[in-house]
Amino acid sequence: MNKSDLFRHIQQKQSYLCVGLDTDIQKIPSHLQRTSDPIFEFNKQIIDATADYCVAYKPNIAFYEAHGAKGWESLQKTIEYIPKEFFTIADAKRGDIGNTSGLYARAFFEQMNFDSITVAPYMGKDSVEPFLAFEDKWVILLALTSNTGSHDFQTLPLKSSQPLFEQVIETSQKWAGADKMMYVIGATQAEQFGRIRQLLPGHFLLVPGVGAQGGDLEEVSRIGLNKECGLLVNSSRSILYASSGEDFASQAAAEAQKLQQQMATMLAKYC
Numbered sequence: 001m002n003k004s005d006l007f008r009h010i011q012q013k014q015s016y017l018c019v020g021l022d023t024d025i026q027k028i029p030s031h032l033q034r035t036s037d038p039i040f041e042f043n044k045q046i047i048d049a050t051a052d053y054c055v056a057y058k059p060n061i062a063f064y065e066a067h068g069a070k071g072w073e074s075l076q077k078t079i080e081y082i083p084k085e086f087f088t089i090a091d092a093k094r095g096d097i098g099n100t101s102g103l104y105a106r107a108f109f110e111q112m113n114f115d116s117i118t119v120a121p122y123m124g125k126d127s128v129e130p131f132l133a134f135e136d137k138w139v140i141l142l143a144l145t146s147n148t149g150s151h152d153f154q155t156l157p158l159k160s161s162q163p164l165f166e167q168v169i170e171t172s173q174k175w176a177g178a179d180k181m182m183y184v185i186g187a188t189q190a191e192q193f194g195r196i197r198q199l200l201p202g203h204f205l206l207v208p209g210v211g212a213q214g215g216d217l218e219e220v221s222r223i224g225l226n227k228e229c230g231l232l233v234n235s236s237r238s239i240l241y242a243s244s245g246e247d248f249a250s251q252a253a254a255e256a257q258k259l260q261q262q263m264a265t266m267l268a269k270y271c
C-alpha cells in the first residue's frame with residue numbers, strides 16, 4: 001500500500017486509528033474458548049466490530065508465536081481475514097545481520113503479506129535494508145518508544161549532546177524516504193512530538209500508548225498531525241478487552257468509535 005492510498009482511507013473513515021491485535025488467550029471470553037481456534041475467532045469478531053472506525057490493524061507477533069505452530073496458524077488466518085484496504089503491521093520488532101533480516105522480511109512480507117513490519121534500528125543500516133528491498137512494503141523503525149525503559153538508552157545524549165533517538169532518526173532518513181519508512185514514537189512521549197515533527201515533517205508516525213499506557217490522544221494529535229495526517233495511533237487492550245463478557249465485540253466497537261470521533265475532530269482542527 002502506498003502513502004496516498006493510506007491517506008485516502010484516513011480521509012474516508014475520518015480516522016487514523018490502528019487496532020492492536022494483542023490477543024491474549026487468557027483474556028478471551030469463556031464462550032469462545034470452546035471453539036477450535038479461539039484466537040482467530042476473537043480476532044474475526046474484533047475486526048468485524050471495529051472495521052468502520054479504523055484504518056489499520058497491528059497484530060503483535062508475541063501473542064501468536066507464544067502458542068507455537070497453532071499460534072502462527074491463527075496469525076495467518078487473521079491476516080488473510082483483514083480486508084485489503086486496511087494497512088497491516090506485523091509488530092515483530094525484528095532486525096539482524098543482513099541475510100537473516102532478509103528471511104524475516106520474506107516471512108512477514110511474502111508468506112504473510114503484511115504491509116509493514118516494526119524493526120529495531122540498533123544493528124544499523126545493513127540490518128534494515130533487506131526489509132526496504134520489498135516494493136510497496138514499509139519499515140516502521142523504533143525511534144522513541146512508549147515504555148519507561150526508553151530513557152535507558154534512547155534519550156541519552158551523545159557527545160554532540162543530541163539524544164540517541166534523534167541520531168537514529170537523522171541517520172535512518174538516508175536509508176529511505178517518507179514513502180517507505182515510518183517511525184514508532186510512543187504516545188507517552190508527547191513533550192518530544194514538536195521536535196520529532198521538525199525532524200520528520202512528512203513521515204507517518206506509528207503512535208502506540210493511547211489507552212492502557214495513558215498517552216493523551218489530543219495532545220499527540222495537536223502536535224503530531226501534518227497535512228497528510230501523518231499519524232497512526234494504536235490502541236490494543238483498551239479496545240480488545242473493553243468487556244470480558246459475551247458483549248466484548250460491541251464494547252470494542254464502542255471504544256473504537258469513541259476514539260474515531262475524537263480523531264475526526266482532531267483532523268478537522270489540525271490536518
Ligand SMILES: O=C(O)c1cc(=O)[nH]c(=O)n1[C@@H]1O[C@H](COP(=O)(O)O)[C@@H](O)[C@H]1O
Nearest residue numbers: 060118145146186208211212213235236237
Ligand atoms: O512497536 C509498537 O507497536 C510499540 C512500541 C512502543 O513504543 N510501545 C508499545 O506499546 N508498542 C506496542 O503497542 C501495543 C500497545 O498496547 P496497549 O498498551 O495495550 O494499547 C503493544 O503491542 C506494544 O508492543
